[in-house]
């Protein structure tokens with residue numbers, strides 16, 4: 001009887017583990033953090049229209065008719081475009097990233113390169129792609145900050161190749177990203193499979209950094225733990241990974 005009970009208990013435990021699915025943080029017991037906000041990209045047609053108007057508006061002698069200007073402003077109100085291109089106040093008014101490095105990157109193809117710095121150039125069309133075999137599990141991006149840099153409390157990520165819907169679907173997107181501060185794992189970001197800017201509030205794990213010129217430089221590392229597979233390519237891509245924080249204004 002005792003043995004039957006034990007067998008049943010084990011069977012139930014196995015069932016419950018199956019129901020929960022793979023747990024990326026079971027090994028390290030790290031907290032899983034969901035995005036507090038997800039802002040979707042405009043449609044491809046709206047993006048193309050915005051890009052064309054943006055190029056016209058950036059000309060030195062730009063003189064757009066009022067209705068065209070209004071349309072440009074309307075398209076620019078998409079939260080992702082506004083965040084990247086409006087030049088509004090943010091942590092970057094005082095914050096600065098000194099260097100972006102990665103464990104690997106895909107080699108350039110034609111006029112396109114996939115360097116780590118592309119993940120932090122405030123351009124949704126340029127991307128970092130890991131260059132390892134397969135889907136890049138274990139590959140990472142690392143950001144270096146000066147001791148004096150304002151402190152970081154949040155991360156904004158545009159996962160996947162967001163330039164077009166087709167490119168986004170064709171390539172892999174990060175699903176779980178492990179965040180490490182000063183070489184120590186902090187948490188795992190639980191990304192949605194959404195073509196948009198995903199904001200993660202990490203205040204309770206930080207703030208990260210010092211905002212003190214007497215302190216040394218410091219780093220945040222973002223490691224791919226799992227992915228949403230692309231339909232055509234295995235390469236895992238991040239279009240942007242930026243920061244929010246304090247000690248500014």
Ligand SMILES: [Ca+2]
Nearest residue numbers: 118123126239
């Ligand atoms: Ca970029």
